[in-house]
Amino acid sequence: MNLLGIDEITFGATDLARCKKFFSDWGLQLVDEDAQRLIYESLNGCRVIVAASDTPGLPPGIEPDPTLREVVWAVENAAVLDHFRHRLQGAPGFIDTGARVGCTDPAGLALRIQVTRKRPITVACARVNTWNDRSRVDQASPAYERATPIEVGHVVFFVADLAKVTAFYIERLGFVLSDSYPGRGSFLRCAPRAGHHDLFLLQLPQPRVGLNHVAFTVRDVHEVFGGGMHMSRCGWETELGPGRHPISSAIFWYFVSPGGGLVEYYSDEDELTDAWTPREFTPGPTLFAEWAIKGGIDGSTRRQKDAEAPTGKFATDRA
Numbered sequence: 505m506n507l508l509g510i511d512e513i514t515f516g517a518t519d520l521a522r523c524k525k526f527f528s529d530w531g532l533q534l535v536d537e538d539a540q541r542l543i544y545e546s547l548n549g550c551r552v553i554v555a556a557s558d559t560p561g562l563p564p565g566i567e568p569d570p571t572l573r574e575v576v577w578a579v580e581n582a583a584v585l586d587h588f589r590h591r592l593q594g595a596p597g598f599i600d601t602g603a604r605v606g607c608t609d610p611a612g613l614a615l616r617i618q619v620t621r622k623r624p625i626t627v628a629c630a631r632v633n634t635w636n637d638r639s640r641v642d643q644a645s646p647a648y649e650r651a652t653p654i655e656v657g658h659v660v661f662f663v664a665d666l667a668k669v670t671a672f673y674i675e676r677l678g679f680v681l682s683d684s685y686p687g688r689g690s691f692l693r694c695a696p697r698a699g700h701h702d703l704f705l706l707q708l709p710q711p712r713v714g715l716n717h718v719a720f721t722v723r724d725v726h727e728v729f730g731g732g733m734h735m736s737r738c739g740w741e742t743e744l745g746p747g748r749h750p751i752s753s754a755i756f757w758y759f760v761s762p763g764g765g766l767v768e769y770y771s772d773e774d775e776l777t778d779a780w781t782p783r784e785f786t787p788g789p790t791l792f793a794e795w796a797i798k799g800g801i802d803g804s805t806r807r808q809k810d811a812e813a814p815t816g817k818f819a820t821d822r823a
């Protein structure tokens with residue numbers, strides 16, 4: 505009886521038109537819209553809703569908009585939903601609409617649970633040839649003109665009481681601690697067998713509460729690069745990336761989002777089981793990124809931003 509990951513998220517937005525351009529460039533499919541709300545889907549049907557701040561019925565934010573207002577977690581079937589219905593009863597802000605149950609987490613965020621609307625999908629992904637494994641044979645590795653994210657893979661929040669919020673997700677919702685910065689950060693996955701984290705909670709020395717980022721899973725590392733360069737060509741601002749996280753091993757690229765916080769393309773995170781022993785780390789720049797490119801890669805020159813543009817000649821050209 506565990507959660508399957510994120511099924512839907514809702515942003516409270518202050519500039520719907522700018523968000524529409526951003527999330528379309530990001531690679532999500534707009535499936536419905538009206539004057540108040542944009543409804544997007546990723547490849548597997550995970551929903552990203554961008555709602556105007558004053559949309560009736562929107563749960564309160566944990567910080568001023570734009571930010572994430574609600575996270576809906578997925579379960580496999582009605583029996584599992586029932587399990588969580590009982591687990592959440594009595595929690596602050598408990599709601600039960602039949603199809604959805606939910607509450608307000610100790611950080612003040614609206615969380616909901618529903619039977620998943622995501623579709624199982626199979627996509628072609630790059631195989632990587634290593635010394636030991638030469639499984640890509642007679643096949644070139646892919647390059648992507650832009651990304652089409654598969655789903656929302658994780659969300660990250662600043663919280664004021666890390667111990668309390670971490671305990672809530674572990675005890676009420678069955679999350680498992682993957683790794684931690686003791687007293688400063690908890691990497692949590694939905695189930696014993698899962699990707700490294702579905703939820704990362706951070707407590708700053710001067711506590712603040714809010715959204716840090718929403719991360720979108722893409723097929724392989726080449727889609728992180730291709731997607732990022734497309735966003736750069738569209739004029740969106742890189743926060744950091746591409747780069748690699750030592751914790752989780754993922755290749756990442758972060759952009760500043762008009763929906764609030766940052767959004768991330770990532771791929772190649774660690775897959776964990778109950779045989780994994782959580783590690784403890786002390787925060788530091790080399791732990792956040794083994795390496796990273798500040799300002800991103802310019803999508804047109806395909807060079808580090810502000811690096812010299814190509815002259816039209818390649819290094820391999822003869823004089």
Ligand SMILES: [Fe+2]
Pocket residue numbers: 658660717719768770
């Ligand atoms: Fe992330």
